[in-house]
Amino acid sequence: MSEPPRMAASVLPGKSPTGARLMVDPRWRAAHLLLAPHRLGFFLAMGVLTGAGVWWALVQLDRVSGLLSLPYALSPSLVHGVVMTFGFLPLFFSGFLFTAGPKWLAVAPPAARQVMAPLLLQGGGWLLWLTGAHLHGLTALAGLVLACTGLSWVTLMFWRLIRRSRAEDQLHARSVGVACVVGCVSLAGVALSLFLGLPALARAWVLTGLWGFVVVVYMVVAHRMIPFFTSSAMPLIDAWRPFWALWLMLAVAAGEVTAVWVEWQGPPQGLAGAWWMAVRGSLELAAGGVLLWLAVIWGLVQSLKNRLLAMLHIGFVWLGLALLLGGLSQWLGWAQGAPVLALGSLHALTMGCLASLMLAMVTRVSCGHSGRALVADGRVWALFWLLQAATLLRLGAAAQSPWAAWLLLAAAMLWAAVMLAWGGRLANWYGRPRTDGRSG
Numbered sequence: 001m002s003e004p005p006r007m008a009a010s011v012l013p014g015k016s017p018t019g020a021r022l023m024v025d026p027r028w029r030a031a032h033l034l035l036a037p038h039r040l041g042f043f044l045a046m047g048v049l050t051g052a053g054v055w056w057a058l059v060q061l062d063r064v065s066g067l068l069s070l071p072y073a074l075s076p077s078l079v080h081g082v083v084m085t086f087g088f089l090p091l092f093f094s095g096f097l098f099t100a101g102p103k104w105l106a107v108a109p110p111a112a113r114q115v116m117a118p119l120l121l122q123g124g125g126w127l128l129w130l131t132g133a134h135l136h137g138l139t140a141l142a143g144l145v146l147a148c149t150g151l152s153w154v155t156l157m158f159w160r161l162i163r164r165s166r167a168e169d170q171l172h173a174r175s176v177g178v179a180c181v182v183g184c185v186s187l188a189g190v191a192l193s194l195f196l197g198l199p200a201l202a203r204a205w206v207l208t209g210l211w212g213f214v215v216v217v218y219m220v221v222a223h224r225m226i227p228f229f230t231s232s233a234m235p236l237i238d239a240w241r242p243f244w245a246l247w248l249m250l251a252v253a254a255g256e257v258t259a260v261w262v263e264w265q266g267p268p269q270g271l272a273g274a275w276w277m278a279v280r281g282s283l284e285l286a287a288g289g290v291l292l293w294l295a296v297i298w299g300l301v302q303s304l305k306n307r308l309l310a311m312l313h314i315g316f317v318w319l320g321l322a323l324l325l326g327g328l329s330q331w332l333g334w335a336q337g338a339p340v341l342a343l344g345s346l347h348a349l350t351m352g353c354l355a356s357l358m359l360a361m362v363t364r365v366s367c368g369h370s371g372r373a374l375v376a377d378g379r380v381w382a383l384f385w386l387l388q389a390a391t392l393l394r395l396g397a398a399a400q401s402p403w404a405a406w407l408l409l410a411a412a413m414l415w416a417a418v419m420l421a422w423g424g425r426l427a428n429w430y431g432r433p434r435t436d437g438r439s440g
Helices: 003-011 030-034 037-065 076-086 088-097 101-105 112-135 137-164 171-195 199-233 243-262 270-297 307-336 342-368 378-397 404-430
Strands: none
Touching: 030 037, 030 112, 037 076, 037 088, 037 112, 037 342, 037 404, 076 088, 076 112, 076 137, 076 171, 076 199, 088 112, 088 137, 088 171, 088 199, 088 342, 101 137, 101 171, 112 137, 137 171, 171 199, 171 243, 199 243, 199 307, 199 342, 243 270, 270 307, 307 342, 307 378, 342 378, 342 404, 378 404
C-alpha cells in the first residue's frame, strides 16, 4: 500500500506536506506505462504498428529488387492483412475503451496492472506472427493463439464493466462489446483456417474481422465522439448524432460481412453474378453518398479551422469515399464481367478512413491524458498529410499500371516513415509523467 504514494511523489509537481517543493522526474521509465491503461495499450500498439509498417516496406523492397531474399512460410499478403486488422488496432481499442468506456458506463476503470497480461499477450503474439511468417507456420500460428487469447481476455474484461454498469444509455458500449466478440471469433477463424491449410477461408475471416469488428468499433466511437468533439471546440455547432446514422453504419458493416461470405470462394458467376454486382454496387454508392452528406452535416467545412477536428472529419469522409469507390468497382465489374479496383476501395477504407481517424483520435487522447493542449501541432499536421499522400499512392498502385509495384513500394515506405515518426513521438510521452502534474 506504500507504493502508489511513493510513485506519485516522484511524478507530481507541487508541494509536499512539509511545504518543500517536489521535483518531477522527467525521464522515460517503463513504470510510467502502468500509470493508466491507455499508456500501456497505446505503447504496445505503437510497437506493433511501426514494426508491421517497417516489415511491409521491406517486403515490398524485396519484391521489386530481390535485395533481401526473404524466405516465406506464409503468404506475405495474408500476413499483412492479418496484422493490419487484428494487430495494433485492438491494442489502441483497449487503451481507449478502458479510458473512455468506464465514463460511458459510469463505473470505476480497471488499473493498468489488471490489463497488463492480456495486452502483453497480444504484443508478444504479433511479434511471433511476423517472425513465424518467415521461419515456420507453426510459430506464426502460436503467435495468433497468444494474440487471440489476449483479445478474448480484454473482451471479457470489457463485458464485465458493462454488466456492472447501471447507466441508462449503454448502446454504444454494448455495440463495441458485440464487435469485440466478432473480432475474437474472426481471429480464431483465421488461426483455424491456416491450421487446416485454407488460406482463402482465412482471408474471409480477416475481412469479417475488418468490417464486423474494426469498422464497427470505429463507427460506434465516431457516432458518439465526433459530434461531441466538434460541439466542444465549436459551440455554435450542436452535437447532432441521430441514431438512424448509427444504424446505417452498422447496416453497411453487416452488408459488407455478408458480401465477404457470398464471395469467399469467388464472385457469383453468370446472371446471378451480374445481378449481385449491380445490387451491391448500388447499395454501396447510396450508402457512401449518405455518409458524405452526414460528414458535411457534422461540420466538415467548419472543422477545417481546427486541425485536430479536421483530421477527424477528413478521416470520416474517407469512409464515404471508400464505399463510393467500392460501388463504382462493382458497377465496372458488372459492365466488364469481372470485379475491378477492389484493392483501391479496401485501402481507401483502411489507410484513408481508419488510419486517419487513428492518427487523429490517438493524438487527441494522448495530448489530453499527458497534460498537453488538445491541438495538432505542425508536426502532426504534416504527418497527417503525408498519410493522405501514402493513401493516394496506394490507390494508384491498385489501378494495375506498369508502375504499380513501384507505387506500392513508395506507399509502404511513406507509411512506415509516418508511423515511425508519429509512433516514436507518442511512445516517448507514454513513458513520462504528465506535464501538468496530474495523475494518470
